Amino acid sequence: MDLNYLLSRHQISLMLAQSATTTEARHAHRGLATGYADAIQSVRTMLGATGQMVGAH
Template sequence: MDLNELYFRQQISLARAAGAASVEARYAHRELANGYGRRIEEAQAAARQPLREGIEA
């Protein structure tokens, strides 16, 4: 899954959390958004890694 899709899914999850009818649904959608956020951070870190290796060499 590329970054654009992760960002999209994160935003959809946040919107669904905001409009959730129950506390449980709100929590579930926020957890999904948090998971997408972690995957975004991991993808960004992985993308920066080759740059750091080039600087350190």
């Protein structure tokens, strides 16, 4: 999968989680962000990148 796509979707999911008006929506968007972060890490590993992504808190 395209790394730029994953990075974009990850960022959008984080922004949607932050602006969510319900706990359920916030939880769903954070779950998507976690899934994208896992996929990003897999692609980075496959490409030989070192170091870790810094997660949003």
